[in-house]
Amino acid sequence: MTATVTSxxxxxxxxxxPRYRTIAGAGRGTWIQYAVLGVVALLVLAPVVPTLYxxxxxxxLYEAGGVxxxxxxxxxxxxxxFGQVALNTVLFAGLTTxxxxxxxxxxxxxxxxxxLPLGRLAAGGMQWPFFISSLILGFGWIxxxxxxGFVSVWVRDLVGTVPWNLYSIPGMAITxxxxxxxxxxxxxxxxxRQSDASLESAAQVCGAGPLRxxxxxxxxxxxxxxxxxxxxxxxxxxxxxxxxxxYGQPVGIDVFSTFLYTxxxxxxxxxxxxxxxxxxxxxxVTVLLVWVQVKLLRNAQRFVSVRGxxxxxxxxxxxxxxxxxxxxxxxYLVVGALIPIGGLIFRSFTQVFxxxxxxxxxxxxxxxERIFTYPAYIQSIWNSILIALIGAVLxxxxxxxxxxxxxxxxxxxGRLVEYLSLAPQAMPGIIxxxxxxxxLAYAPASIGGxxxxxxxALVIAFGLRALPGAFGSIAPVVMQxxxxxxxxxxxxxxxxxxxxxxxxxxxxxxxxxxxMILVFVTMIKEYSPAVxxxxxxxxxxxxxxxxxxxxxxxxxxxxxxxxxxxxTAVFVGIANRLLKGRSHA
Amino acid sequence: MTTTTKPxxxxxxxxxxxxxxxxxxxxxxxxxAVAGCGPKTGAAGAGEEAGALPDYYPAGYNSIVEGSKxxxxxxxxxxxxxxxNWAPVFEAFQxxxxxxxxxxxxxxDSDEVFQRVLSEQATNGSPADLIVSNAAQAWAxxxxxxxxxxxxxxxxxTHVPDFAQVLPSVYAMSLDPMTISYNTALLPxxxxxxxxxxLARIAEQHxxxxxxxxxxxxxxxxxxxxxxxxxxxxxxxxxxxxxxLETLLxxxxxETSSGTQIEKITSGEYVAGxxxxxxxxxxxxxxxxxxxxxxFLDDGTVVLPRAAGIAAQAPxxxxxxxxxxxxxxxxxxAAIAKGGLTSFRDGVATAEGSRTYADLVKEVGExxxxxxxxxxxxxxxxxxxxxxxxxxxxx
Numbered sequence: 001m002t003a004t005v006t007s008x009x010x011x012x013x014x015x016x017x018p019r020y021r022t023i024a025g026a027g028r029g030t031w032i033q034y035a036v037l038g039v040v041a042l043l044v045l046a047p048v049v050p051t052l053y054x055x056x057x058x059x060x061l062y063e064a065g066g067v068x069x070x071x072x073x074x075x076x077x078x079x080x081x082f083g084q085v086a087l088n089t090v091l092f093a094g095l096t097t098x099x100x101x102x103x104x105x106x107x108x109x110x111x112x113x114x115x116l117p118l119g120r121l122a123a124g125g126m127q128w129p130f131f132i133s134s135l136i137l138g139f140g141w142i143x144x145x146x147x148x149g150f151v152s153v154w155v156r157d158l159v160g161t162v163p164w165n166l167y168s169i170p171g172m173a174i175t176x177x178x179x180x181x182x183x184x185x186x187x188x189x190x191x192x193r194q195s196d197a198s199l200e201s202a203a204q205v206c207g208a209g210p211l212r213x214x215x216x217x218x219x220x221x222x223x224x225x226x227x228x229x230x231x232x233x234x235x236x237x238x239x240x241x242x243x244x245x246x247y248g249q250p251v252g253i254d255v256f257s258t259f260l261y262t263x264x265x266x267x268x269x270x271x272x273x274x275x276x277x278x279x280x281x282x283x284x285v286t287v288l289l290v291w292v293q294v295k296l297l298r299n300a301q302r303f304v305s306v307r308g309x310x311x312x313x314x315x316x317x318x319x320x321x322x323x324x325x326x327x328x329x330x331x332y333l334v335v336g337a338l339i340p341i342g343g344l345i346f347r348s349f350t351q352v353f354x355x356x357x358x359x360x361x362x363x364x365x366x367x368x369e370r371i372f373t374y375p376a377y378i379q380s381i382w383n384s385i386l387i388a389l390i391g392a393v394l395x396x397x398x399x400x401x402x403x404x405x406x407x408x409x410x411x412x413x414g415r416l417v418e419y420l421s422l423a424p425q426a427m428p429g430i431i432x433x434x435x436x437x438x439x440l441a442y443a444p445a446s447i448g449g450x451x452x453x454x455x456x457a458l459v460i461a462f463g464l465r466a467l468p469g470a471f472g473s474i475a476p477v478v479m480q481x482x483x484x485x486x487x488x489x490x491x492x493x494x495x496x497x498x499x500x501x502x503x504x505x506x507x508x509x510x511x512x513x514x515x516m517i518l519v520f521v522t523m524i525k526e527y528s529p530a531v532x533x534x535x536x537x538x539x540x541x542x543x544x545x546x547x548x549x550x551x552x553x554x555x556x557x558x559x560x561x562x563x564x565x566x567x568t569a570v571f572v573g574i575a576n577r578l579l580k581g582r583s584h585a
Numbered sequence: 586m587t588t589t590t591k592p593x594x595x596x597x598x599x600x601x602x603x604x605x606x607x608x609x610x611x612x613x614x615x616x617x618a619v620a621g622c623g624p625k626t627g628a629a630g631a632g633e634e635a636g637a638l639p640d641y642y643p644a645g646y647n648s649i650v651e652g653s654k655x656x657x658x659x660x661x662x663x664x665x666x667x668x669x670n671w672a673p674v675f676e677a678f679q680x681x682x683x684x685x686x687x688x689x690x691x692x693x694d695s696d697e698v699f700q701r702v703l704s705e706q707a708t709n710g711s712p713a714d715l716i717v718s719n720a721a722q723a724w725a726x727x728x729x730x731x732x733x734x735x736x737x738x739x740x741x742x743t744h745v746p747d748f749a750q751v752l753p754s755v756y757a758m759s760l761d762p763m764t765i766s767y768n769t770a771l772l773p774x775x776x777x778x779x780x781x782x783x784l785a786r787i788a789e790q791h792x793x794x795x796x797x798x799x800x801x802x803x804x805x806x807x808x809x810x811x812x813x814x815x816x817x818x819x820x821x822x823x824x825x826x827x828x829x830l831e832t833l834l835x836x837x838x839x840e841t842s843s844g845t846q847i848e849k850i851t852s853g854e855y856v857a858g859x860x861x862x863x864x865x866x867x868x869x870x871x872x873x874x875x876x877x878x879x880x881f882l883d884d885g886t887v888v889l890p891r892a893a894g895i896a897a898q899a900p901x902x903x904x905x906x907x908x909x910x911x912x913x914x915x916x917x918x919a920a921i922a923k924g925g926l927t928s929f930r931d932g933v934a935t936a937e938g939s940r941t942y943a944d945l946v947k948e949v950g951e952x953x954x955x956x957x958x959x960x961x962x963x964x965x966x967x968x969x970x971x972x973x974x975x976x977x978x979x980x
Contacts, residue, residue, distance in 0.1 A: 060700070062707035139848075148854035246845065249803065250838035252980035266806035266841070269726070269964070270696055351872045354852045356770040362874060376668045437701075441708040453712075532701070535691060547692050549844040551667050552865030557844075 029496030033411040036401045040420045043464050047427070047435025048283065050442075055276030061438060072273035076281070079274075081254070088248075089238060089256040091169050092176075096237040097230050099177035103332055104184035105226065109214060110325045112192040114316045122329045123189065124576075128337045130182035131568040132344075133525040133542060134175075135242035136561040139554075140340030141166065141175050142246060143353065150343065153355040167251045176243050178336040180233045183469065183518075187225035190514055191476050195221055210316040224297055224476040231293045232472050235286050235425045241528070256282070257428065279431040283423065290422045294415075297479070341565070348558035367555035370548075371563075380539040381560075385567060387459050387540065388524040395463045395523075396515040399470035400508060404500055407478050408486060418471075425468035429528025436461050437532050453535030461529035466522040470515045477511040478504070517575050521568055637681070639914065642740045652903035654684050660904045662690040663698045664717035666891065670864065670924040677920040678911050685904055695720035696807060699727045706733065706898060714899040715908060719761055719891040721751075721811050725961045728752045728894065735895040737906055741913035745930055748890070749913060751959040757890035758912040759926035760942055760956075763812045764866055764886070766879040767857035768850050771798075778857060780884035781816075785829035788836055795836045797979075800846055800858030803839035804974045811957055812860045814970055816887045819955030826885075827973075834977035851877045860887065864926050868938035881949050888945070889957040891926065 050061065055073070057066040076082070110116055111123045129137060144151045145166050152162045165171060195218065203213045241257045248258060260278050347353045351362035371377045399421065405411050406418035424432070440448040440457065451457045481504065489499040527542020534543055541564055548556045638646060664671075668690070675688045693701060698718045705711035716734075718724060728734055737754050749757050765778055776791060778784035788795040802809035820826045838855075840846050843865045849855050851873060859882070866879040893912060895905045911917040918928040922936040929942035945954060962970075 060703070062700075062704045064707075142849075142854075143852060146852070146854055148849075148852050245841060249841055250800075252978070262803065262805040262841075266694075266696075266808075269722070270700070272700075352851060352874060352876060354770075354876070356768070356853050357874070357876055362872075366872075370669075374668050374672065437704065441704060531694065532697060535689070537689065539692075543692075547667050550842055550865070551669065552844050552847040552869050554844060554848045 027495055027497075029409070030411075032401070032497060033405050033409055033414075036398070036405045037411075037413055037417050037420075039398065040402055040417055040467075043460065043467070044420045044423050046439035047432050047461075047464070048423075049435075050438035051276050051279050051283075051431055051435045053276075054272055055280045057273055057276075060272045069273075072271075072277040075271070076274050076277045079259075082259075085254045085256060085259045088169065088253055092173055092244070092255050093234045093237040095170065095173035096176045096180065097234045099173055100181040100184055100233050101226060101230060103177060103181040103336075104229070105188055105219070105222065106325075107181075107329060107332065108185050108188035108192055108222075109218060110329060112189045113195075113214070113218060114210075114322065114325065116322060116325060116329070118326075122333065124572075125333045125337060126185050126329075127182045127521075127572070128333075128341060128565075129178050130180075131521055131525070131565050131572075132179075132341065132561055133242070133527070133545075134179045134240055135246070135549075136344065136545070136557070137179050137340060138175055138243040138246045139557075140344045143347065144340050144343050148355065150355050151339065167247050167253075169253060172243050172247045172253070173237075175247070176237050176240060178332075179243075180236060181332075183232055183236075183472075184226065184229035186514060186518060187229040187473055187476060188222055190473065190511060191222060191225045191480060192218070193510075194477060194480050210319075211321075214316065224479050227293050227296050228472040228476055231289045231422070232425055232468060235289055238282065238285065239425075239428050241428075260428065275431070279428060283427065286423060286425060286427075287419070290419055293422075294418070344558050345562050345565075348555060348562045351555060353555070367553070367559035370553060370556045371544075371559055376539060377544050379537070380541055380544040381563065381567075383455050383458075383538055384524050384541040384564075387455055387462060388520045388571075390459050391463045391466060391523040392516040392520040394459070395466050395470050395519045396474075396512055398463075399467060399515060399519075400474055400505075400512050402467075402471055403474045403478050404504055404508075407475065408500075408504060409496060418475075421471040422468045424464045427465070429465060429526070430531060432461050432465060433529035433532035436529065453533075453538060455538045457533045458530055458538055458540065461533055462523045462526045463519075465526060465529065466519045469522055470519050473515045473518050474508065474511045477508060481507055513575060513578070517572055520571055520575075524564060524568060639741075639744075641743065642910075646740065649903045649906050650682075653682065653901070653907050656901040656904050658684050658686040658904075660685060660688045660714050660901055660908060661712050662688065662715045662717055662908075663693060663702060663713045664690050664715075665693055665695040665698055665719065666690065666717055666926075667692055670921075670926050673923040674912070674917065674920040677916055678908060681911065681916065682904075682907055685907075690717075696723045699723050702733070702896060703727075703730075706896075711896060711898055712900060713896045714901045714905040715893055715895055717758065717891065717893045719889050720807055721889065721957050721959045722807055722961055724752065724755065724892055724894075725959050728755055728959075729961075732897050735897050735899060735902060735905075737895055737909065739906075739910050739913055741910050745913050748956055749929070751890050751892045752894075755892045755894040755959070756909055756913060757892050757929070758917075759891045759921050760888040760929050760945075761891060762863040762881060762886050762888045762927055762940070762945055763816070763860040764863045764879045765857065765859045765882050766847070766850050766861045766866055766870075766877060768853055768855070769876055769878055771853055771856045777878070779880065780882040781826065781829045781833065781859060782884045784857060784859065785832040789832055792836070794856060797836065797838060798854075798856045799833055799837040800849065800855040801834070801837045801839050802846070802860045803841050804971050805839075806841060809839070809841075809860070810967065810971065812887050812889060813974065814962065814967075815955055815957045816860065816885060817970075819887065820885055830974070831977060834974065835979045837978065838980075839978070847877070862889075863940065867940060868925060871938050881945055883949050883953060885953050885955050886945060886949055887955045887957055888927070888942075890959070892959070 054061050056068055056070070058069040058071060059066050107126055111119050111126065116122065143149055145164070146152065147162070147167070156162050199217050199221070200213050203217050208216065238256060241261055244253070244255045244258045245261065247253070248255065256278070260275065346359065348367050349363055349365070350359045351364055351366060353359050402417050402421045406414045406421070411417070436457065440452045442448070451460070485503050485507070486499050489503045494502060525542060527540055527546065530540050530543050534540065541560060545557050545560050548560065638650075671690050679685055679688070695718050698716055698720070702711050702713050702716060705713070734754050739756060742750060751757050765780065765784065767777060769777070771794070776787050776794065778787055788799065802812060804810045804813050817823050817826045817830070840849065843862045846858050846861050847866055847869050850858055851869070861879065863879065869877055870879045893909055895902065895909060899905050912921070913930070915930060915932065918930040918933045922928040922933050922939055922941055925939045927940055927942055927945070931943065933941050935941050935944055
């Protein structure tokens with residue numbers, strides 16, 4: 001398997017092929033591949049095994065004398081209106097995915113591949129909604145477009161009625177789609193930046209115009225990022241709690257996550273067995289989605305666009321159509337991001353924010369003062385930054401190794417690595433939290449005690465939740481890299497790991513940087529696993545926001561969200577600057 | 586990163602200093618008030634003076650104090666109570682027992698407090714000294730288990746109302762009143778409710794103002810169930826309460842958190858809502874400039890005790906006992922009021938942004954105060970109530 005050259009033929013010194021040591025009969029590549037499998041498996045299985053075990057027990061894990069039972073599953077499926085809940089969930093997740101792609105794909109093509117005035121600005125702005133947790137974004141939408149929102153009141157004064165209803169499945173789906181579209185956008189634009197100009201030139205030679213090239217060449221090449229991001233978005237919308245809870249609860253629309261929340265965690269006597277069973281069902285759905293994804297992308301060769309010969313992607317000129325493109329980008333940015341986020345930032349400087357009273361009457365800095373008065377709140381901000389920074393580096397590196405092992409190695413269990421890396425995408429955060437809690441409780445005291453209740457527990461749990469996103473952002477890029485690049489290195493005598501560090505790794509640097517940004521953003525707004533895992537000293541921005549929220553200090557929640565946006569913007573700005581310097585390398 | 590600064594709440598010097606000053610004044614006021622109230626309330630002695638204990642504490646109490654000094658000055662609390670509510674309490678406690686330098690209070694979901702302790706006690710042992718929650722049903726279920734709570738009888742019991750002991754060894758530190766709130770921009774003077782009966786009467790006359798604009802707490806959740814169930818069955822005539830609900834619930838929508846409730850009334854999405862927790866609502870009333878008003882219910886205000894109990898495996902049992910006694914003491918109750926929760930000991934002054942139990946009784950009368958019960962309701966009864974309630978909703 002490894003290219004161990006035992007007796008190199010005599011050559012000039014500087015061209016001597018490298019020699020690689022083997023450890024216990026296997027090359028370092030094999031060791032690294034097993035190590036990646038081991039790390040990913042440990043990360044994923046640690047919370048899954050206790051959950052699976054719990055789902056077959058008739059009482060909480062901590063109680064002695066649990067008996068094996070299938071009753072939990074029977075209870076889950078016979079629970080009143082489970083059918084309606086399942087239907088709502090499918091509708092919500094399906095609609096969200098479709099809408100998110102309808103927003104993201106044209107946007108990515110427009111911004112990356114056509115000459116658009118202010119295109120760079122639009123590319124940056126496109127990602128804003130993703131910077132904010134959907135709880136905050138959902139609330140921003142309600143204050144603007146809800147039944148008594150600023151925009152709704154304004155429209156009602158104008159035309160006499162509000163022509164939309166935010167508290168409906170389409171309303172939920174649009175909000176969630178705006179929140180998740182940036183994922184698809186990032187995946188697609190990464191792929192577009194690497195696309196192969198020679199394919200387009202070929203089309204042009206055959207007489208195709210820009211639109212025809214977009215439709216017949218550029219879009220089909222986007223299948224890997226679209227499939228990866230669709231699966232990710234679908235499973236994230238199955239798992240998401242905040243928007244369905246904010247919009248659906250008052251009008252009685254239950255989806256799977258709110259059903260779990262009300263019947264499980266908030267219930268008078270929480271049934272952990274049924275919670276476990278529900279998580280197992282979600283896991284199965286995810287595995288199914290990942291399986292579909294793998295099937296759809298089976299013929300990976302078709303998507304190769306980066307070959308041995310370097311080309312430079314060029315931009316199309318849409319002519320007059322570009323104004324339609326600008327309008328499309330502008331509407332999304334203004335309606336989806338600018339108005340709700342602007343409202344949120346404005347909210348953070350006011351005491352009372354309602355269309356019923358001029359917000360300028362109650363301008364104040366009190367919301368920020370409150371946050372900076374309590375050391376526990378300040379600590380939570382530092383914790384979040386630290387966790388996101390550590391996580392961004394570790395998770396992205398792990399994801400890159402996992403992708404390369406899964407897609408570009410002779411490793412026997414490569415496919416398993418891929419399944420494991422994508423599995424956490426629909427594990428509800430709260431279940432991840434409880435699962436790790438149990439895993440740490442049962443771990444040898446030295447390990448468990450060291451991690452339990454510290455921010456490392458959160459780095460691990462948040463990192464697990466961010467892993468599928470990181471994997472998904474790197475994998476399509478790897479699929480675009482021609483195999484001949486690897487082969488060239490191998491022919492020159494490099495072993496698998498050398499090929500990785502000298503060829504693939506270099507080509508993947510932009511994707512790695514993109515993944516770090518994605519992971520950082522995902523982790524800094526993450527909170528649900530922390531609800532169970534955080535100790536008194538390891539709170540994060542999300543848990544603090546939740547605490548302020550429940551106290552009715554919505555202004556301070558907005559202030560915290562504003563701080564989080566500022567932190568993210570600074571990080572993304574720095575990362576992009578560094579990335580710009582390196583991507584031409 | 587995780588090494589905390591010693592006293593958990595000590596930063597922001599200038600503001601803290603100011604708070605401490607007002608604290609001393611508040612304590613002085615409360616001591617003065619207590620002094621005039623006869624033997625039942627008992628003077629708390631020299632308030633802030635370190636280590637000073639009320640004279641009615643038993644002679645052996647000093648062993649608890651001495652024991653606490655050997656426990657390393659730490660205390661770990663699992664609570665569903667916010668940092669802001671705790672801050673003045675910790676500060677006053679640390680002023681009195683200066684060797685307690687490190688107090689950690691996690692803020693968990695109401696039920697998780699118990700799940701976490703049970704999980705930890707079953708495995709590596711739990712670091713929790715004290716458990717504080719206002720989840721009445723969950724508390725009842727937890728306290729039923731053998732060996733999870735330490736037996737402790739507080740010497741303060743003789744000086745606080747009887748309801749302070751909600752379960753054996755479990756003591757209320759505050760009472761959270763459930764209020765009715767409304768938006769004054771949307772309700773003219775003559776349409777502002779004073780209770781459920783009054784709200785039902787007004788809503789009957791103006792159905793268009795109130796359709797889909799009354800907010801309730803979701804009874805599917807433990808909190809919503811407890812306060813709603815206790816409101817109905819704490820009445821002398823529960824069927825009369827149901828008659829009011831039959832008018833109100835078809836116009837109502839359920840929400841799941843106090844934050845959402847308050848924000849949506851302020852924004853005008855709802856005109857009124859009931860069973861909104863007072864602790865978060867009162868400060869909002871103060872800063873909303875008259876837009877958001879919250880009041881007690883004149884036909885029955887439910888109060889939900891927030892209770893503390895010492896864990897059986899508490900690593901710092903003596904400090905935990907000192908803390909429980911402090912929560913019930915005059916100084917502790919004053920600090921609790923300052924943190925925004927409703928304290929109940931006689932003679933505690935009302936602090937900004939909160940109300941005391943005395944304020945509540947003065948406003949609605951003792952007969953109209955309903956104590957949420959710390960006992961488990963049988964599952965069949967829960968289902969029956971939830972079904973009847975949700976059946977009335979228009980959804």
